[in-house]
Structure formats: C-alpha cells, structure tokens
Amino acid sequence: MKSLTALLLVSLLGLQGDDPARKPSPTFKTESSAYVEKGKDGWTFITENRSFRFAEVLGDQGTYEALLLLEEGYRNERTDGIEGMRGSATIKAWNLKSDGQRDFRWELRAKGNEGDVYDNRLFRLTEWGCCDVPNVYTYYSIFDAKKLYVSNSDLLRVWYGGGPLNERLIGFGYSVVDKESQYPQLQYGTDKKVSQRFSVVSPAQYYEAPQIFLSTSAKGKLEKSLLLDSASAFTIVLQYPGGAELRIPVDADAIHPENAILPKGYSLRLEN
Secondary structure, three states: OOOHHHHHHHHHHHHOOOOOOOOOOOOOOOOOEEEEEEEOOEEEEEEEEEEEEEEEEEOOOOOEEEEEEEEEEEEEEEEOOOOOOEEEEEEEEEEEOOOOOEEEEEEEEEEOOEEEEEOOOEEEEEEOOEOOEOOEEEEEEOOOOOEEEEEOOOOEEEEOOOOHHHEEEEEEEOOOOOOOOOOOEEEEEOOOOEEEEEEEEOOOOOOOOOEEEEEOOOOOOOEOEEEOOOOOOEEEEEEOOOOOEEEEEEEOOEEOHHHOEOOOOOEEEEEO
C-alpha cells in the first residue's frame, strides 16, 4: 500500500505539470540568521536557524493518517567564558492537504538546541549537556504537542503486540539538570500518556547517571527493547556507575514499586 506521503507527492506533482490551467502548489519560505553581540561578559555568538520538514504521522492502527509540515526554529547562544550553549525552540505544525495548502495544527515553544521526529508519533527536543551535565531529551506528542517524557537517553520500548497502541515506553532522567537537588524520574506509559512517574530518591549525584535496561528474568539478558506476546511481566534494571543496581518489576501493564529490589539508601516515590 502506498504511503500517504507518496500519494500527496503524486498529487502535488500533478498540480505542477504542463497543464497551464492548473495552479502550482504554494511555496513556503523561512530564513536563518547569525550575529554577534558584545556585552560585559564577552562576546555572545547567536544563531537563529529555521527550516522545514515533512513528517508522516502514524495513526493508532499502524497506518499513516496525516502528513505534517513542520517549521522548526532554534535560537542558540554561546558566550565567551561561559560554559554551555543556551537554546530555545519554536516548532509549528500544519496539516498538509492534497492541493499543497496547509492548515495550522499546533505550536510548541520550549528550551532546546535541536529537535527531530521520533518514531512517527513523537517530536523530541534536545537540550545539549555540558561538562558533567547530560543531554536532556523531552518528548512531545506529534498529534498535539503535549509534553510526555523527559530522559537523559533514548526511550526504552516494549511491544505487547502489533500496532502503536500496544507499545509501552520507559524514560528515565532529570527534567531540569541545573537543579542538582532534584531527583531523576522513572516514567512508564504510551506515546499518548505517561501512566506512572516515580522519583528515584538516592544519594547519587546528577552526573552519576545509571544505564537503564529491560529483562524478562532475574538472570536474563539485559535489553534495550522487548517484544512480548502479551502484557507479561518484565523488569526495569538501573545500573549505577558505583555498582548499585535497582530491579523494578512491571506486571499487568504497571510498575510495582512494592516488589522492587533496591539497594540501601534508594527508594521510589510516586509522583503525580
């Protein structure tokens, strides 16, 4: 079956054929800029980059249901003598129609240095880390720009069957890395809703980020994704650099903190 993108492109190319009675599809334009500001702290180098991309949206049944036109704008600033790159993002999305016209769908404004479409169902903004501060990835629904997951690494994925509705996502990380007292959160849910959030309370510092894995048994292989026949049990495994390991069970499509195996000094705190 042809994808929605192919069908729309065929339609648009037809509009731009040799028939003089047919009007060409509209052209959308944007522009970028770069400049330097001189202040008391030194020179600040600023780029404002704007660009377009087409994004296919995967529907709940696993077929393409819409073609979006995204306009992405990223303002990044770097000042001499100050570590890190400060960034802000403005993302706009339109539904693209078969005649090349567009209908506004949503707008997103948030901190971020760059972004990308993730798995045809999410939009991911990245805040670049610096020194011992990790990258922060924030995931938004590509349907309505609703904020969902915050992590310091790629999301882990579990499939309970075919189709997007049977996929579960696991994220772990700090939402604001410049607040060293804030605990990282473990998040579980779908690409439409985070159903559970837990703060992982521990003596670990923000730069001591654990590796996160999935496993189907106590001594089973550690994986980044799982394909299961049904909503059967598995374990989320967090391994910290100092050797601490947390094993957090998931059963019947829910995290069960009461059955977690946690080292001394570590606990799970349910969040709204």
